[in-house]
Amino acid sequence: MPANLTPQYLDAERRFREATTPEEQLAALNEMMATIPKHKGTEHMRADIRRRMAKVRTEAARKRSSGRGPTWHHVPREGAGQEVLIGPPNAGKSRLLAALSNATPVVAPYPFSTRTPFPGMVPFENVQIQLIDLPPIAPETAEPWLFALIRQADGALLVADLASDDLLSSMEETLTLLERFNVSLGGAGAPSEDGGGAEGRGSSGSAGTSQGPGADGRLDILRELYASRWPILAVSAETGMNIDALRLEMFRLLNVIRVYTKARGRRADLSVPFVLKRGTTVQDAAAVVHKDFADRLKYARIWGTGTFEGQMVQREHVLEDGDILELHA
Incomplete structure (x- = not known):
């Protein structure tokens, strides 16, 4: 029986021949397996692909244990905080990043398309x-x-594919590997009505896929x-379902507040806030605004939800998200 190989398969086979790293080889082999026609005429070819995949994995493991210096990646922090997308192969992380940000x-449709860290900026309010x-x-x-990048991040979104029959086994393998490399995904408080409200460093489990058969049960x-x-939130990168709710969850996960400043007799600029850790006091905020304020600060006035308009507060007063701060030295 003829194999009738598809153009997608032939392209993946070409990329396998041109690959220079085990990661590139494995990505090409996975695409070859995904695009090869499944019939009796390709049985031997599929078996050969599986053998080559096993060989590449073994070679990659041998190189990791050979004592050669590892490759390290560092992503400079930007914005209000840094979070990472983690999950098993083909969970939909890249599609979710594209839906949340302007990243491309x-x-x-094949696993291991992401080989190095790929950052994007997710807008949430201001x-x-x-x-x-x-x-x-x-x-x-x-x-x-x-795993070092995961440990250094302010939070992690653990992505699972609700359309996958291997959902539970892939999740368990992911969590086992994280534990093996000493990565602890911090716990969170009770979920809120919209799907979750995490405070503190942790992981927000977000399941994002096309809503196929059995997705609700999974x-x-x-x-x-x-x-x-x-907190667990079902999202869809294709339809946009719960994408805005996930942005809110990402902000909650950072455990930060936005504080604005104003000069006496002037309006506050609400477009660009100071982003501070939850629990920050007036004294702490004054040091961030200008180091001289921290030494000379006498008192402050606050406009916010937890105080009446322009209430005078002392240095030890703890700020809340959205507070407007007028410092007096």
Whole structure:
């Protein structure tokens, strides 16, 4: 029986021959397996692809343990905070980044299309949150730098594919690898009515895929297993479902507040806030605005939800999100 190979398969085969790294080879082999026609005439070819995939994985593992210096990636922080997208292969992380931001990552139907960190900026009201699409969490991509980036981030979005029959096993493998590399996804408080409200460093489990058969049932299982650890929100990059709710969850995850300043007798500029950690006091904020204020500060006036208009407060007063601060030295 003729193989009748598709143009997509032939293109992937060409990229495999031209690949120079195990990651590139594995990505091409995965696409070859995804695009090869599935019939009796291609049985031997599919078996050969599987053998080559196993060989590439073994070679990659051997190089990692050979003592050669590892490759490290660093992404400079921008915006109100830095969060990372993590998850198993083909979970839809790149598509989710494109839906949340103006970034243009490679979005492909085969796994391992993301090979290096790919950052984008996610707008939320009047701030920007940096979101980094990371390579999938899998044995063949388990490099120390990947887990170092996760540990250094302010928060993580753990992405799962509700359309996948392997959802639970892939989630467990991801969590096992994270634990093996000493990455602890911090817990969160009780979810809010719109899908979750996390305070503090942690992970927001977001399941984003096309809503295929069985998606609702898999979402229920995820909530049963993990809702006590993290907020879980079903989103769709294709339809935009809950994308705005996810932006809100990302901001909550940072555990920060926005504070505005004004001069006496003038209006506050509400377009560009100071982004400060929750729990910041007037004294702390004064030092951020200008170091001289911290030393000479006598008192401050605040306009906000927790005070009456222009209330005089002392240095130890704890600020809330949206407060307008007038410093007096």
